[in-house]
Amino acid sequence: MSSVAIGRETKNMLLNVGPSHPAMHGVIRLITELEGEKVIKVEAEIGYLHRAFEKSAENSSWTQVIPYTDRLNYVSPLINNFGYCGAVEKLLGIETTERCKYIRVIMAEVSRLTDHLTCIAASAMELGAMTAFLYLMKAREYLYEIVEEVTGARLTISYGRIGGVKGDLPDGVAERLEGALGNTEKEILEVDKLLTRNRIFVDRTRDVGVLTEGDAISYGITGPMLRSTGVNYDVRKIFPYEVYDRMEFEVPRGERGDNYDRYLVRMEEMRQSIRIIRQAMRDMPGGPINVDSEGKVMTSFDLVDQAKLGHTAGLVDIISTVEPTLEGMERPYHSRVMPDNKRVVLPSKGDTYGNIEGLMNHFKLIMDYHGIRPPIGDTYHAVEGANGELGFYIVSDGKDRPYRVRVRPPCFFAMAGLHKMLEGYMVADIISTFGSINMIAGELDR
Amino acid sequence: MGIQSADGPGFFTSKLERAIGWARKYSIFVYPFVTACCGMEYMSVASGHYDIDRFGAGLPRFSPRQSDVLFVVGTVSHKIAPILRRVYDQMCEPKWVVAFGVCTCTGGFYDNYATVQGIDTILPVDVYIPGCPPRPEAVLDGLMKLQNKIENQKQFT
Numbered sequence: 090m091s092s093v094a095i096g097r098e099t100k101n102m103l104l105n106v107g108p109s110h111p112a113m114h115g116v117i118r119l120i121t122e123l124e125g126e127k128v129i130k131v132e133a134e135i136g137y138l139h140r141a142f143e144k145s146a147e148n149s150s151w152t153q154v155i156p157y158t159d160r161l162n163y164v165s166p167l168i169n170n171f172g173y174c175g176a177v178e179k180l181l182g183i184e185t186t187e188r189c190k191y192i193r194v195i196m197a198e199v200s201r202l203t204d205h206l207t208c209i210a211a212s213a214m215e216l217g218a219m220t221a222f223l224y225l226m227k228a229r230e231y232l233y234e235i236v237e238e239v240t241g242a243r244l245t246i247s248y249g250r251i252g253g254v255k256g257d258l259p260d261g262v263a264e265r266l267e268g269a270l271g272n273t274e275k276e277i278l279e280v281d282k283l284l285t286r287n288r289i290f291v292d293r294t295r296d297v298g299v300l301t302e303g304d305a306i307s308y309g310i311t312g313p314m315l316r317s318t319g320v321n322y323d324v325r326k327i328f329p330y331e332v333y334d335r336m337e338f339e340v341p342r343g344e345r346g347d348n349y350d351r352y353l354v355r356m357e358e359m360r361q362s363i364r365i366i367r368q369a370m371r372d373m374p375g376g377p378i379n380v381d382s383e384g385k386v387m388t389s390f391d392l393v394d395q396a397k398l399g400h401t402a403g404l405v406d407i408i409s410t411v412e413p414t415l416e417g418m419e420r421p422y423h424s425r426v427m428p429d430n431k432r433v434v435l436p437s438k439g440d441t442y443g444n445i446e447g448l449m450n451h452f453k454l455i456m457d458y459h460g461i462r463p464p465i466g467d468t469y470h471a472v473e474g475a476n477g478e479l480g481f482y483i484v485s486d487g488k489d490r491p492y493r494v495r496v497r498p499p500c501f502f503a504m505a506g507l508h509k510m511l512e513g514y515m516v517a518d519i520i521s522t523f524g525s526i527n528m529i530a531g532e533l534d535r
Numbered sequence: 536m537g538i539q540s541a542d543g544p545g546f547f548t549s550k551l552e553r554a555i556g557w558a559r560k561y562s563i564f565v566y567p568f569v570t571a572c573c574g575m576e577y578m579s580v581a582s583g584h585y586d587i588d589r590f591g592a593g594l595p596r597f598s599p600r601q602s603d604v605l606f607v608v609g610t611v612s613h614k615i616a617p618i619l620r621r622v623y624d625q626m627c628e629p630k631w632v633v634a635f636g637v638c639t640c641t642g643g644f645y646d647n648y649a650t651v652q653g654i655d656t657i658l659p660v661d662v663y664i665p666g667c668p669p670r671p672e673a674v675l676d677g678l679m680k681l682q683n684k685i686e687n688q689k690q691f692t
Contacts (some may be wrong), residue, residue: 092549108618109568111597116570116615138571156644163572207575227581233579244575244668360628531571 101129104516108137112215112520116530117504118510119519126515131508135501138530146494151177151251151461152454154494159245161532163495164207165475167200167236169532171475173494175330175468176481177251180463189253189426190331191373194265196248197237197331197472198361198362198369202273203232204475205313205355205362206525212352212524213284216293221280228276231269239263241414251461252434253427256417263370270363277359284352294348298510298522301346308506312499313354314475314526324473335372336365348525375425387440397446409439435462451511460489467493474499476527498532548562548691558684559603559629561591563678563685566602566626568619571609573636585671590678599625604681605658610638610682611651623658631661633681636668641666 102123107113116137122130142161146154148254158164158173160516168352171193178185185193210225233243239258240246248255284290300310302318315322325333341357343350387395389409394402408420415438431450440447454460463485471480477499484493510522567577580587587593596602599622611619623632635653637643640663642652654660661684664677 108615111595113576114569136608137618139612139614139649140571140610140645141649145645145647160572163575207578210578223583226578227584230579230582230584243579243670244572248597371587 106519108134112523112529114211114523114528116534117528119507119523121511121516121519123516126133126517128511128514128516128519131511131519133504133507135504136534138534140531140535142322142496142535143494146491148490150457150490151463154491155249155251156245156247158249159247161249161335161498161535162204162474162479162500162529163244163531164185164527164529165197165200165204166246167196167240167248168472168474168479170247170342171197172470172472172474172479173481174249174251174466175472176483177463180466180468180472180483180485181251181461182464183428183430183431185253186426186428188373188375189258191369192254192258192426193249194331195366195369195373195379196236196254198366199232199236199266200357201469201475202363203229203236205359206232206273207495208475208524208527209280209284209352210289212521213280213290213525215520215524216290218284218290218388221283224276224280226284228273231272235262235269238265242441250427250435252430255486256415257422257426259417266366270366274360274363277356283357285356291349293518293521294352296345296347297514297518298348298525299346300506300510304509305346306505308509309502310475310477310499310506311502313351313358314346314503315477316340317343317350317354319344323533324471324478328471330470332369333365348521351525365400379414389439392439392443402446409443411438411442458489461486463488471497474505476529476532479532480516496532496535498535500526500528500533504528506532552690554590554685555690556688560682561587563590563636563682564596564602565592565604565606566597566599566622567595567608568622570605570611570615570635571607571638573608573638576633576668576671576674577606577608580671580674587678588677590675590682592678599623599662600627602626603629604631604633606633606635607639607654610636610643610645611654611657612649613651614649616651616654616657617665619654626653630671631681631685632689633662633664633677634660635674635677637665638667640665643671657660681682 104123106121108116108118118134120132121128142157145157150397155170158169161169173351206229208227211223214222237243240248300318302320305318312321319342321340326340338361341354343354387409387495389411392409411419418438420437420439435454436447436450441451465485465487467484469480469482471478479499480497482495483491486492511519569577579585590604605623634640639654642650662677662681666673
């Protein structure tokens with residue numbers, strides 16, 4: 090690789106980018122070989138955030154895996170949750186309720202929005218566009234408020250349950266969600282104005298980090314990166330799950346497969362996500378439930394007192410209210426989002442605290458070596474994660490904990506094909522290209 | 536500094552200590568050692584809504600030589616631990632360390648072969664901010680505790 094220049098031998102330079110580098114999104118090391126400023130060879134070293142997800146999953150019950158899935162792709166945790174739950178449901182052969190499917194679609198799209206917002210924000214910041222970063226973070230904050238209201242947490246939400254979701258949407262969330270979407274749209278438009286025709290941004294991204302269609306397919310790259318090369322592949326369209334087949338949305342595609350196309354695809358996907366959320370909110374079955382009807386509402390403590398006195402006749406039919414932290418988990422809400430399957434689904438909190446059948450059912454599912462027991466077998470279920478096809482391959486040996494949970498993380502394949510996008514470009518282009526890949530170490534290293 | 540009398544710190548020294556403490560407290564240059572999920576909350580804290588700039592810690596420095604406070608944000612695995620230690624060693628005195636998130640405090644729920652069970656096994660930690668991830672309010676609370684510590688500690692050693 091060395092060349093002779095004016096009688097003196099020159100050598101290529103080896104440069105480590107990362108692992109602790111601001112643009113390496115945490116933890117990845119690129120070993121680059123440089124000739125001047127030109128990148129000759131790139132090798133990516135991964136594994137700095139290996140947290141033993143798959144091994145931990147084998148030592149947890151089927152439900153206990155859900156919190157680990159939050160932390161796989163921590164920028165869009167809801168999609169991971171629903172992906173894992175969908176896989177287990179497929180193995181168990183149970184169907185979620187209609188309303189639950191809509192809720193999953195809505196929350197997954199909110200998550201996709203937060204993911205794309207973060208990706209564009211971070212990559213713009215790395216190119217020096219701090220304003221765009223601050224605007225997009227502002228938009229993400231609106232969405233986090235909605236996520237917090239629905240799930241109880243901002244980031245690590247554990248909202249999915251095998252068979253459904255944790256609880257129904259809280260009252261009045263529709264208006265607030267609409268408000269948040271409106272605000273997000275405004276911020277996206279603002280950033281669109283700032284970046285899309287910005288000369289500096291276009292110069293840094295146009296025709297940089299080009300990925301060809303053939304390379305993308307042969308490396309197994311999916312998601313916005315594949316679509317930016319012009320391939321029409323979106324799991325939501327090709328293998329529809331939940332209720333995506335009823336939604337009207339377009340799959341944006343690029344032409345050149347460069348950084349700028351990836352940026353444009355993400356921007357358009359955010360608009361399509363907002364469109365999907367609006368449709369799902371409109372079509373979602375199940376109106377408001379008036380739990381206060383007929384004066385039959387009791388607190389769970391009163392129910393327990395009555396049961397202790399032996400006044401058990403008709404107690405099962407009484408709706409009990411539970412404490413505010415368990416909002417959306419009373420029986421009427423619960424039955425809307427969870428299927429009627431006592432072997433898989435935890436009873437509503439009103440039943441757990443209010444009657445002995447519910448309590449027993451709860452403990453049978455919670456105790457070690459009882460719990461959910463899918464039949465012996467294996468299955469693969471894929472959802473469209475924010476970075477691409479997020480698949481869960483799970484194997485059950487009929488026990489209460491998984492025999493194997495294998496994740497197909499979309500980033501992993503992008504990292505395998507990374508050198509195709511970096512070699513032949515300048516050192517400074519590493520930052521721009523790497524930002525547009527949206528590598529998430531949590532799901533890459535697991 | 537040679538302005539100390541034989542019987543403890545004098546008038547000027549104690550005044551100077553307080554002035555330096557006050558100044559240091561509001562000019563924190565943070566090195567965010569972001570590895571995992573907590574980074575998302577760090578971004579929230581750093582940007583407009585929660586605005587870490589109000590506490591004088593708004594400007595992250597990505598060179599250990601230029602920073603005062605090492606924010607360890609996210610799970611530290613055994614593979615990244617030597618790098619973290621190296622970053623810490625490269626920082627100039629005076630320096631402080633904040634353990635951001637429960638993974639850095641104790642290992643959190645990653646109680647397994649791959650994860651360092653608390654970064655205090657490899658470096659001294661000044662402030663622990665638990666939570667998985669901690670809310671931005673909790674982070675700001677931790678930052679204020681760090682400011683108190685910076686202000687009240689002995690400035691000349």
